Amino acid sequence: MxxxxxxxxxxxxxxxxxxxxxxxxxxxxxxxxxxxxxxxxxxxxxxxxxxxxxxxxxxxxxxxxxxxxxxxxxxxxxxxxxxxxxxxxxxxxxxxxxxxxxxxxxxxxxxxxxxxxxxxxxxxxxxxxxxxxxxxxxxxxxxxxxxxxxxxxxxxxxxxxxxxxxxxxxxxxxxxxxxxxxxxxxxxxxxxxxxxxxxxxxxxxxxxxxxxxxxxxxxxxxxxxxxxxxxxxxxxxxxxxxxxxxxxxxxxxxxxxxxxxxxxDLISFLTAGEDECRAWPIRRGLTAPKAAGKIHSDIERGFIRAEVAHWEDLVRLGSEAKCREAGKLRSEGKEYVVHDGDVINFRFNV
Ligand SMILES: Nc1nc2c(ncn2[C@@H]2O[C@H](COP(=O)(O)OP(=O)(O)O)[C@@H](O)[C@H]2O)c(=O)[nH]1
Ligand SMILES: [Mg+2]
Structure with missing residues (x-):
């Protein structure tokens, strides 16, 4: 910005x-x-x-x-x-x-x-x-x-x-x-x-x-x-x-x-992995594909779904697998509106 x-x-x-x-x-x-x-x-x-x-x-x-x-x-x-x-x-x-x-x-x-x-x-x-x-x-x-x-x-x-x-x-x-x-x-x-x-x-x-x-x-x-x-x-x-x-x-x-x-009216979603942890500022109200587009237009175009956990749950439980077991890792579609503090893993196909 x-x-x-x-x-x-x-x-x-x-x-x-x-x-x-x-x-x-x-x-x-x-x-x-x-x-x-x-x-x-x-x-x-x-x-x-x-x-x-x-x-x-x-x-x-x-x-x-x-x-x-x-x-x-x-x-x-x-x-x-x-x-x-x-x-x-x-x-x-x-x-x-x-x-x-x-x-x-x-x-x-x-x-x-x-x-x-x-x-x-x-x-x-x-x-x-x-x-x-x-x-x-x-x-x-x-x-x-x-x-x-x-x-x-x-x-x-x-x-x-x-x-x-x-x-x-x-x-x-x-x-x-x-x-x-x-x-x-x-x-x-x-x-x-x-x-x-x-x-x-x-x-x-x-x-x-x-x-x-x-x-x-x-x-x-x-x-x-x-x-x-x-x-x-x-x-x-x-x-x-x-x-x-x-x-x-x-x-x-x-x-x-x-x-x-x-x-x-900016919020940030996050991406996390062994390569990079990163904050992505976006306007409040963007859907998952639009948010993905901030990372790369290919991810927006080929968007399949978003795997979403709240950062606090992820840090508290310690891993994505633990979040999944606890029902704290959700699979969201095209209409999902991204929230502040969402840690997102985008599934896409190009
Ligand atoms: N007394 C006082 N002088 C200030 C303050 N802020 C800036 N100045 C002085 O005002 C002058 C202009 O500041 P500058 O930052 O160059 O203004 P600019 O022209 O808008 O870029 C400088 O001599 C500054 O030292 C302040 O808060 N108090
Ligand atoms: Mg000046």
Missing amino acids: KIGLVGFPGSGKTTVFNALTGLSAETGFGAARGKTNLGTVKVPDDRVKALTGLYRPKKSTLAEITFCDVAAASAGSQGQSLDETTLRAMREVDALCQVVRGFTGAAGEAPDPLAEAKGLEDEMNLADLILIEKRLERLAKEKAKTGEAELLGTLKAALEAGTPLRRLDGISPEAWGTLVGYRFLTQKPLLLVLNVPEDQAAVPAPEDLARHARGAGLGLVVLAGQVEMDIAQMSPEDQREFVASLGLAEPAIARFIREAYALL
Whole structure:
């Protein structure tokens, strides 16, 4: 999964990028303009750990999140339009994370998180509108009789009324499917990160921002970027101590991952064997063949059945054979909806 860090210059995108990835990209206004920072983190998973203890595989593989910190190509202040490079990078990611400044700026500017959040939302709304208008002009010129123009007209009206596309009801999944090529920004899951000073690390987000997030269907995490960036460099023992001194239970990345998974409605199924134990993140609600398709399209195409055990049963009972004896290993068909923590062995035929 790829998450793009976006926000106004000086909000602390690169600082938060460092806090989440444990890397040391250059921060501040001197940092190279137009330089994109990329970093990948593994998603900690106790289930993979437990299965690895059981199977002793050659390899164990965790889910990964890649963070992309897109530096705006041109200098500018709050309210600047998103430039083309930034837009293109934003369209490519699976989810967006807006870093919002919650600390006093270098020149003494008071933070205004709600205005910043709304400001970027407006810019993304405008970017989607421009894309739609261009396409509608083209369709009108071609005099093509497609349902596309009508559909785009519906989206346009929603955007003009200030509704982000992720909040638009009444459009079927099939209709959305015909529009995937547009990669609309306001349709992408969006997580707000309020970047606060150290002494506010454990203070909940202001109610107006929280209300805005709920209304627009956004995730929200409060994070003290600067100190979390230092914490990310420490040994696990020191991390625990520092995080506790901030009044928190976990470092930023752990809280961030939980919030992101909830926002994206992600769950993980697992595969386990002597070769590899592995976590596979998928959207909640996928059927067994669709989930199998994440591993390989051949397994989806040739799907016969799925042998499923819950990871806790498998670890508690110690083997698939024991699970079978105890009636804890089920054989499921095409319609089975995969659950979080299912350990699955796919039977397929190609
Ligand atoms: N006081 C304070 N300064 C911060 C915080 N986070 C970032 N900064 C500073 O704000 C400036 C901009 O941060 P940076 O991460 O480069 O922002 P970006 O332009 O969004 O990538 C840098 O000088 C940071 O050191 C914070 O939580 N508190
Ligand atoms: Mg930066």
